[in-house]
Amino acid sequence: MVLLLALAACEQPPAHDGPWRVVVLEPDDPPPPAECREALLAGVDQGAGAAPERSLRAVRAPAAALADRLREELAAGADLVLTVTTAALAAARPSAPAVVFTDVADPAAGGATPPALLARWLPALFAPSGPPLAGAYAVNDFGALLDAAEPLLPAPALGAVFAAGDADSVAYRDQLRALTRHPVLSQPLGDGAAAAVRGLCDRHARTLVLLGDRSTDAALADLVAGARACRMLVLGTRAAHAPAGAVLTLAADQRAAAVAAGRRAAALMRGERPQLEPFERVTAARLILNAEAAEQAGVGLPLGLLAQADDVIGD
Numbered sequence: 001m002v003l004l005l006a007l008a009a010c011e012q013p014p015a016h017d018g019p020w021r022v023v024v025l026e027p028d029d030p031p032p033p034a035e036c037r038e039a040l041l042a043g044v045d046q047g048a049g050a051a052p053e054r055s056l057r058a059v060r061a062p063a064a065a066l067a068d069r070l071r072e073e074l075a076a077g078a079d080l081v082l083t084v085t086t087a088a089l090a091a092a093r094p095s096a097p098a099v100v101f102t103d104v105a106d107p108a109a110g111g112a113t114p115p116a117l118l119a120r121w122l123p124a125l126f127a128p129s130g131p132p133l134a135g136a137y138a139v140n141d142f143g144a145l146l147d148a149a150e151p152l153l154p155a156p157a158l159g160a161v162f163a164a165g166d167a168d169s170v171a172y173r174d175q176l177r178a179l180t181r182h183p184v185l186s187q188p189l190g191d192g193a194a195a196a197v198r199g200l201c202d203r204h205a206r207t208l209v210l211l212g213d214r215s216t217d218a219a220l221a222d223l224v225a226g227a228r229a230c231r232m233l234v235l236g237t238r239a240a241h242a243p244a245g246a247v248l249t250l251a252a253d254q255r256a257a258a259v260a261a262g263r264r265a266a267a268l269m270r271g272e273r274p275q276l277e278p279f280e281r282v283t284a285a286r287l288i289l290n291a292e293a294a295e296q297a298g299v300g301l302p303l304g305l306l307a308q309a310d311d312v313i314g315d
């Protein structure tokens with residue numbers, strides 16, 4: 001019996017017949033950063049090796065219309081769907097013949113369940129059911145962010161602006177709440193970034209944590225301007241937040257995660273089984289300080305913090 005299971009673990013799936021027809025699926029209301037898509041495709045190219053010929057189509061639509069647009073692509077014969085954001089993953093997972101994801105806050109929010117730990121070694125018993133599903137995503141480590149920012153925090157209450165209709169935004173807000181001992185006040189983006197930040201200021205939040213989802217990042221300039229008007233300290237989670245005005249940013253490496261996801265897609269096209277591997281969590285991050293933003297916020301940057309920084313803007 002053990003021998004049979006070992007042989008089953010070594011079996012490869014049947015070769016794909018003909019060129020792979022690949023769809024990149026992402027929302028456009030607003031879109032995620034273009035670098036995520038570009039890095040995803042770069043990962044496919046880097047991992048291609050002996051991968052078969054493939055064609056590529058980009059499909060962008062409002063989040064609510066993604067499932068309908070994907071059905072059109074599947075009817076035309078798409079074989080593999082590469083998704084960017086949780087909205088795209090949720091739209092693709094029920095019907096796509098194979099899915100690889102990136103740029104999500106939490107795969108579970110898109111309905112993606114990781115394989116059992118023994119799936120790689122005993123796939124006959126533990127392989128997940130359904131079409132192949134794999135992916136890689138960067139982790140926003142709010143706990144580490146707040147630990148680094150502790151000397152700068154002007155008051156206990158933290159503030160966050162989130163988009164109620166964006167699953168990534170809601171997941172990041174919930175992760176922030178779970179990973180800090182400070183009270184977290186939140187305001188929806190619905191009435192606009194300026195109004196949301198004013199609401200936090202009126203509730204005595206003195207630090208604004210930028211969550212890093214596509215919806216709030218689309219209003220990044222207004223969020224930072226509102227925080228400055230209220231003299232709130234701004235903390236960031238993506239590299240773009242630092243030059244935009246975040247005093248301290250612990251930037252998750254979204255690009256590395258997207259490249260890793262692309263390599264998993266290439267492995268799938270080569271006939272390997274990345275769906276038997278755990279979802280890859282990229283934890284690498286860069287600590288970036290913005291000295292000009294700190295001066296504008298009336299915050300001094302301790303020498304110890306400056307020594308830890310990977311980059312200092314306006315030093």
